[in-house]
Amino acid sequence: MKKPAALPELDHPTLDAASIRRSLHNRLVYTIGKDPITATDRDWFHAAAAVVRERMIERWMETMRSYYVEDRKRVYYLSMEFLMGRAMTNSMLNICAEKEFRDALAALGEMGLKPESISEIEPDAALGNGGLGRLAACFLDSMATMGIAGYGYGIRYEYGMFHQGIENGQQVEHPDNWLRYGNPWEFPRPEVLYQVKFHGRVVDFADEHGHKHYQWVDSDDVMAMAYDYPIPGYDTGTVNNMRLWAAKASRDFDLKYFNEGNYIAAVEDKNDSENLSKVLYPDDTTEMGRELRLKQQYFFVSASLQDMLYRFAKSGTPLDNLPDKVAVQLNDTHPSIAVPELMRILIDEHRMEWTRAWGIVTRTFAYTNHTLMPEALETWPVPLFERVLPRHLQIIYEINQRFLRDVMHHYPGDPALWQRMSLIDEAKGKRIRMAHLAIVGSHKVNGVAAIHTRLMKETIFADFHRLWPDKIVNMTNGVTPRRWLNQANPALSKLITTHLGKGWLKDLDQLRQLTPLTVDAGFCEAFVRVKRDNKARLAAMIQQRLAIRVDPASLFDVQIKRIHEYKRQLLNVLHVITLYNRLRAGGDAPPRTVIFGGKAAPGYRLAKLIIRLINDVADIVNNDPLVRDRLKVVFIPNYDVSNAEIIIPAADLSEQISTAGTEASGTGNMKLALNGALTIGTLDGANVEIRNEVGPENIFIFGLTADEVAQQYAAGYSPWVHYDNNAELRQTLDMLRDGFFSPEDRDRYKPVFDQLTYHGDHYLLLADYASYIACQEQVGQLYRDPAAWTRKAILNVAGMGQFSSDRTIGQYAKTIWNVEPVARTAG
Numbered sequence: 061m062k063k064p065a066a067l068p069e070l071d072h073p074t075l076d077a078a079s080i081r082r083s084l085h086n087r088l089v090y091t092i093g094k095d096p097i098t099a100t101d102r103d104w105f106h107a108a109a110a111v112v113r114e115r116m117i118e119r120w121m122e123t124m125r126s127y128y129v130e131d132r133k134r135v136y137y138l139s140m141e142f143l144m145g146r147a148m149t150n151s152m153l154n155i156c157a158e159k160e161f162r163d164a165l166a167a168l169g170e171m172g173l174k175p176e177s178i179s180e181i182e183p184d185a186a187l188g189n190g191g192l193g194r195l196a197a198c199f200l201d202s203m204a205t206m207g208i209a210g211y212g213y214g215i216r217y218e219y220g221m222f223h224q225g226i227e228n229g230q231q232v233e234h235p236d237n238w239l240r241y242g243n244p245w246e247f248p249r250p251e252v253l254y255q256v257k258f259h260g261r262v263v264d265f266a267d268e269h270g271h272k273h274y275q276w277v278d279s280d281d282v283m284a285m286a287y288d289y290p291i292p293g294y295d296t297g298t299v300n301n302m303r304l305w306a307a308k309a310s311r312d313f314d315l316k317y318f319n320e321g322n323y324i325a326a327v328e329d330k331n332d333s334e335n336l337s338k339v340l341y342p343d344d345t346t347e348m349g350r351e352l353r354l355k356q357q358y359f360f361v362s363a364s365l366q367d368m369l370y371r372f373a374k375s376g377t378p379l380d381n382l383p384d385k386v387a388v389q390l391n392d393t394h395p396s397i398a399v400p401e402l403m404r405i406l407i408d409e410h411r412m413e414w415t416r417a418w419g420i421v422t423r424t425f426a427y428t429n430h431t432l433m434p435e436a437l438e439t440w441p442v443p444l445f446e447r448v449l450p451r452h453l454q455i456i457y458e459i460n461q462r463f464l465r466d467v468m469h470h471y472p473g474d475p476a477l478w479q480r481m482s483l484i485d486e487a488k489g490k491r492i493r494m495a496h497l498a499i500v501g502s503h504k505v506n507g508v509a510a511i512h513t514r515l516m517k518e519t520i521f522a523d524f525h526r527l528w529p530d531k532i533v534n535m536t537n538g539v540t541p542r543r544w545l546n547q548a549n550p551a552l553s554k555l556i557t558t559h560l561g562k563g564w565l566k567d568l569d570q571l572r573q574l575t576p577l578t579v580d581a582g583f584c585e586a587f588v589r590v591k592r593d594n595k596a597r598l599a600a601m602i603q604q605r606l607a608i609r610v611d612p613a614s615l616f617d618v619q620i621k622r623i624h625e626y627k628r629q630l631l632n633v634l635h636v637i638t639l640y641n642r643l644r645a646g647g648d649a650p651p652r653t654v655i656f657g658g659k660a661a662p663g664y665r666l667a668k669l670i671i672r673l674i675n676d677v678a679d680i681v682n683n684d685p686l687v688r689d690r691l692k693v694v695f696i697p698n699y700d701v702s703n704a705e706i707i708i709p710a711a712d713l714s715e716q717i718s719t720a721g722t723e724a725s726g727t728g729n730m731k732l733a734l735n736g737a738l739t740i741g742t743l744d745g746a747n748v749e750i751r752n753e754v755g756p757e758n759i760f761i762f763g764l765t766a767d768e769v770a771q772q773y774a775a776g777y778s779p780w781v782h783y784d785n786n787a788e789l790r791q792t793l794d795m796l797r798d799g800f801f802s803p804e805d806r807d808r809y810k811p812v813f814d815q816l817t818y819h820g821d822h823y824l825l826l827a828d829y830a831s832y833i834a835c836q837e838q839v840g841q842l843y844r845d846p847a848a849w850t851r852k853a854i855l856n857v858a859g860m861g862q863f864s865s866d867r868t869i870g871q872y873a874k875t876i877w878n879v880e881p882v883a884r885t886a887g
């Protein structure tokens with residue numbers, strides 16, 4: 061690489077407010093092509109985005125060049141989802157010029173513009189469902205901040221996660237046309253184009269030495285085109301890359317029809333193949349095996365592997381050393397087709413012998429498991445695979461045969477075990493178990509919280525753990541404190557920095573130094589003021605969007621996450637109804653505002669009914685003169701990253717109440733505690749570790765443990781015992797059954813009642829009800845002692861150092877990827 065001498069010097073745009081102001085005007089005129097007189101807020105947003113991004117580009121290029129020159133080991137994070145949210149404020153903050161940008165934008169106020177409304181023009185990049193996709197986004201931030209050569213690879217969905225509207229209390233889905241006005245953060249790379257094959261058939265032939273080889277022929281081809289997105293680290297020269305693939309019709313494919321003179325058919329075909337990257341599947345955790353979904357998976361895996369091998373080949377390193385230069389992390393089983401795909405490339409295209417190829421593959425890949433629930437483990441029907449990816453099916457069979465040979469050698473005479481471990485589930489008409497494929501094809505498999513990893517070893521993957529006792533490791537999830545504290549909660553961030561300096565932003569363990577400040581009256585007062593202001597901001601948003609008046613002095617009790625039976629929003633509703641009944645009966649409790657947010661999968665009927673129930677309960681409770689102002693219920697529509705950034709800093713109480721043993725980790729729990737909310741939760745996922753860090757006296761734990769849950773199931777759990785023996789619970793459930801909250805349609809919530817009774821209450825809500833209600837009473841008690849509450853809230857913030865995604869990424873780097881962070885100075 062040499063620098064062409066003839067080029068004139070670059071502008072090197074700087075970060076001072078004057079330069080930024082000048083660039084804003086220049087970009088508006090020369091890039092957006094608008095006269096300031098007629099420019100809209102959106103024009104100014106696009107101008108501002110251009111100004112921000114041109115201040116990241118040189119660092120981005122330098123970072124990429126340094127990885128090449130230093131021949132750094134690359135980490136490829138393969139994920140079907142990246143839930144990035146907005147990029148504008150995050151980019152300004154990460155390049156440490158937020159104040160300068162704010163000042164420059166404020167100067168536009170003289171033209172009648174509001175800087176806040178400019179940043180709110182930006183649509184969320186909502187290329188994910190929830191926790192899994194947001195984890196990928198936090199990891200990219202941490203890898204860039206720490207100086208790890210990490211690349212995100214995924215799909216550039218034209219339509220991301222749907223927008224949730226609420227009409228008559230019910231969820232309605234609106235398409236998320238996020239690219240409608242163009243995306244200022246993406247760089248299309250039309251020359252970075254790879255062919256991806258589907259369908260066709262496999263032929264074999266012998267080479268000149270008589271060795272048998274396989275070739276995949278007569279395929280239908282789609283092209284994958286790259287779009288790049290700069291990922292700036294915080295206060296560092298490192299700007300990493302996220303590369304998302306968009307499907308483009310292959311030219312060859314069109315020609316076939318053009319030659320027959322069938323122009324319309326050719327265009328239809330083009331549309332068909334471009335449908336591949338059209339839409340994100342909005343199903344969280346439960347997998348529905350649709351052909352398009354399998355094609356999306358192979359599409360982005362194939363393009364990503366071609367791209368990384370192309371980059372690898374440039375270094376001239378022999379393929380056998382691939383694992384020294386490349387680590388690939390599989391975010392859930394969604395990209396696990398990468399295992400047979402890399403085998404196919406090495407064997408069919410590089411003519412490598414099987415065992416040599418297998419050694420390379422297994423040393424390259426690692427797999428992150430995200431769920432223990434059997435119905436959420438991905439499987440694909442063999443006939444579908446055979447049609448869409450015929451060569452991969454052959455390779456999977458070969459992997460399985462060799463693997464089972466090994467298993468039989470270790471455990472002779474145990475055919476039940478062989479069947480359990482096989483990559484093929486023979487029980488339900490032959491399906492491929494993608495988790496088994498990922499485990500066998502990886503050198504490390506990780507869970508995402510200590511309890512989750514323990515249960516992986518003891519339950520779903522116990523057989524694999526016995527065979528390979530060193531393969532399963534724990535990597536407790538984390539969140540980036542840059543977005544989830546510094547950006548979302550600037551007032552708290554500033555308060556912390558005033559007392560600790562700004563080192564905590566890259567070393568979150570420093571938050572421990574807040575502990576002695578719990579006895580500093582000035583600090584406590586300031587902390588309370590920050591929370592009160594954040595609550596007032598949320599109250600204003602609720603008033604404006606929903607016309608519900610909530611009291612910022614009331615206890616803000618928050619449950620925000622995807623709507624799922626296992627997450628037990630219904631248990632929260634049972635508490636709300638119980639509290640309502642108690643207040644109506646003359647009971648006393650501190651004023652509470654119960655806030656819900658979350659999307660239901662469009663086909664998940666019970667989840668949608670739960671949303672409707674929350675809204676119906678809200679209608680009755682909020683308008684009952686007997687309880688007015690002591691209990692309010694609010695469902696905030698369209699929970700996404702940008703709404704999370706407003707809700708989380710305003711929360712007093714964080715509801716993390718999944719049935720123990722079902723939530724792999726959770727990350728919402730971490731974001732809320734980091735912002736000074738106290739947790740009410742079960743001993744599930746990362747709640748267990750949060751309790752260890754903040755101390756058991758500073759968290760509200762209730763309910764059965766995971767082991768007790770397992771015992772309940774084993775003993776034949778019946779919800780009726782609880783129904784029969786707890787009058788308050790019975791009253792609550794009967795109100796649902798009898799239509800108290802749906803007087804115009806009395807049977808509306810019978811399915812909810814039935815689920816919790818006749819159908820067996822699979823998630824044990826009734827078993828945990830009494831313990832939950834009692835725990836909520838203690839929460840109410842504590843809220844009446846503001847000083848004691850505040851002390852605990854501060855100790856929660858102080859204890860969150862462990863839950864920085866920097867800690868998580870450091871662990872992956874050391875024990876899975878074998879890479880070292882490299883610090884780069886900014887500027």
Ligand SMILES: *Cc1c(COP(=O)(O)O)cnc(C)c1O
Pocket residue numbers: 189190191194620621622699700701704725726727728729731
């Ligand atoms: C953090 C986050 C989640 C995950 O929340 P959990 O409570 O861990 O399920 C989901 N959606 C969004 C928008 C988030 O920011």
